[in-house]
Amino acid sequence: MSELSDEAIARLQAVANWPEFESERYTVAREIGRGGMGTVYAASDAWLGREVAIKVSNTVGSAALEQRLAAEARVLARLEHPGIVPIHDAGRLADGRLFYVMKRVDGVTLSEYLRQKTSLGERLRIFERICEAVAFAHARRILHRDLKPDNVMVGSFGEVMVMDWGVAKALSIEGGHDGAGDARLAHSSIDPARSSTDPGTVVGTHGFMAPEQASGEMHDLDERTDVYGLGTILLALLSNQEIRIEPGGALPAILGESSSIPRPLRSICARALAGRPAERYASATALGEEVSRYRAGQAVEAHSETVFERARGGTTASS
Numbered sequence: 352m353s354e355l356s357d358e359a360i361a362r363l364q365a366v367a368n369w370p371e372f373e374s375e376r377y378t379v380a381r382e383i384g385r386g387g388m389g390t391v392y393a394a395s396d397a398w399l400g401r402e403v404a405i406k407v408s409n410t411v412g413s414a415a416l417e418q419r420l421a422a423e424a425r426v427l428a429r430l431e432h433p434g435i436v437p438i439h440d441a442g443r444l445a446d447g448r449l450f451y452v453m454k455r456v457d458g459v460t461l462s463e464y465l466r467q468k469t470s471l472g473e474r475l476r477i478f479e480r481i482c483e484a485v486a487f488a489h490a491r492r493i494l495h496r497d498l499k500p501d502n503v504m505v506g507s508f509g510e511v512m513v514m515d516w517g518v519a520k521a522l523s524i525e526g527g528h529d530g531a532g533d534a535r536l537a538h539s540s541i542d543p544a545r546s547s548t549d550p551g552t553v554v555g556t557h558g559f560m561a562p563e564q565a566s567g568e569m570h571d572l573d574e575r576t577d578v579y580g581l582g583t584i585l586l587a588l589l590s591n592q593e594i595r596i597e598p599g600g601a602l603p604a605i606l607g608e609s610s611s612i613p614r615p616l617r618s619i620c621a622r623a624l625a626g627r628p629a630e631r632y633a634s635a636t637a638l639g640e641e642v643s644r645y646r647a648g649q650a651v652e653a654h655s656e657t658v659f660e661r662a663r664g665g666t667t668a669s670s
Contacts, residue, residue, distance in 0.1 A: 370407045373445050377405060377452070385409075388419050388517050393455060396439075403439060404455040411447040419517055424451040426516045429491055434484025436504075436512050456514075458506035461584065465500065465591050474588040475642050480511040482581060482639030488513075489574045489635055492522040496572070498580025499559040500587045518554040520572065558595025559583045562626050565598035575628040578638055582623030582631075585642075589616055599626055615645050618654035 370379055370392065377394050384391040389406045396403050408420050427438040441451035461477075481503055485495060495502075495516060502515040553560075553567050561579035563571050587593050589612050590605045602624060604610075606617045619641050625631045632638040641651050 368407075368409070370405065370444055370448070370450065371446070377403070379405065386515075386517075388416055388423075394452075396452070402455045403452050405450055405452050407444065407450040408448040417449055420449050420451070423517045423519065424449075426493055426519045427451075427453065430488050430493065430516075432484055432487040433510075434480055434512055435488070435516075436514055456504045456506050456510060456512055458504050458510065461500035461503035461505060461587065462593060464505045465587060465593070471589075472646060475646055477505065477511050478581075478585055478588055479639050479642055479646075481513060481584060482635045482642070484511075484513045485577055485581060486635040486639065488519075489522075489577065494520045494522060494572060494574070495577050495580065496520055496564065497555050497559075498577055498584060499556050500584055500593055503584065520569075522573065555580075558597070560598070561628070562598045563628060571628075573628070574634050575631045578623055578631045578633075578635060579625075579628075581635060581638055582620055585616075585620050585623060585638075589620060596624065613645075615651045615654040616642075619645065619651055622653040 368390065376398050377396060379392045379394045381393050382390060383393050383404065387409070389408050391404050391406045394403050394405045395401070406420070406423075408416055410416055421441075424438055424441045427436065431437065436453050436456060439452045439454070441449070443449055464477075485498065488495060493516075495513065496518045497515060498513070502513065504510070504512045504514055506512065553565060554569075555564050557565070559580055561572075561576045564576055564579075583594070583596065586603065586606070590603075594603050594605065596603065602621055605612065606621055610617060612620075619638070623631055623638055632641065641653060644651050
């Protein structure tokens with residue numbers, strides 16, 4: 352008997368893992384994405400007559416993965432904002448795997464969007480909307496911890512959504528634990544911050560995470576950790592390419608004096624990517640407002656204008 356090819360084995364595994372629902376409400380059409388924690392499928396909701404996306408746990412019986420997927424679903428349920436994908440339903444498949452149902456966003460990831468020819472002004476407007484969504488999450492005491500171009504979707508009708516909240520962390524309030532928030536996130540004794548924030552544990556994506564996150568200093572993370580992630584997204588939008596930064600390493604040459612990127616924007620990006628949290632913007636809101644000031648032709652806090660720049664009235668983004 353001849354051995355199966357890798358392609359044939361992959362097809363068999365895909366069929367074996369294909370989600371089967373006990374009711375006829377959801378019909379799965381195809382797989383649209385796969386990660387370490389779960390697989391996302393395009394599906395239709397017969398009850399409501401709409402297209403949806405369904406994320407299904409990749410394994411059965413893994414307590415850690417179930418905690419992560421359930422926590423992500425509860426984070427999304429808590430964050431009702433136009434820039435964060437809404438969740439519609441959640442449950443368990445007949446084979447025991449957890450799933451949740453969310454809005455299906457037709458569009459491209461920000462990584463793919465970078466390949467399109469768009470104006471600087473349009474890219475900065477997208478960035479401001481990303482900052483607004485992250486600021487909303489911070490107001491609900493939630494850190495994303497994995498902000499990068501691949502985790503932002505740009506929809507066909509201009510939607511901008513921050514995706515993949517699988518390693519989100521609940522923050523404390525005034526030095527104490529956010530008891531009410533954790534009660535909502537930790538339903539059925541699931542705590543999203545517990546299994547992923549032990550000292551020395553590193554979560555996130557190499558090249559896009561802040562130095563304190565890369566070193567495993569999970570108890571020292573705050574909103575400025577996500578500001579660093581936003582800085583990597585701004586860098587991608589300014590340079591039209593993803594640029595990974597080594598933790599504690601020098602800033603990319605594209606932010607140097609020979610760059611074609613306007614100096615105020617380079618200064619904004621450099622402050623967001625500062626190695627020490629204290630040197631970054633204090634919040635996603637503050638970072639977004641800096642970019643808004645630049646687009647409005649106003650001076651920005653991160654950059655001291657030269658006499659020549661003041662005489663020209665500043666540098667604004669092209670529309």
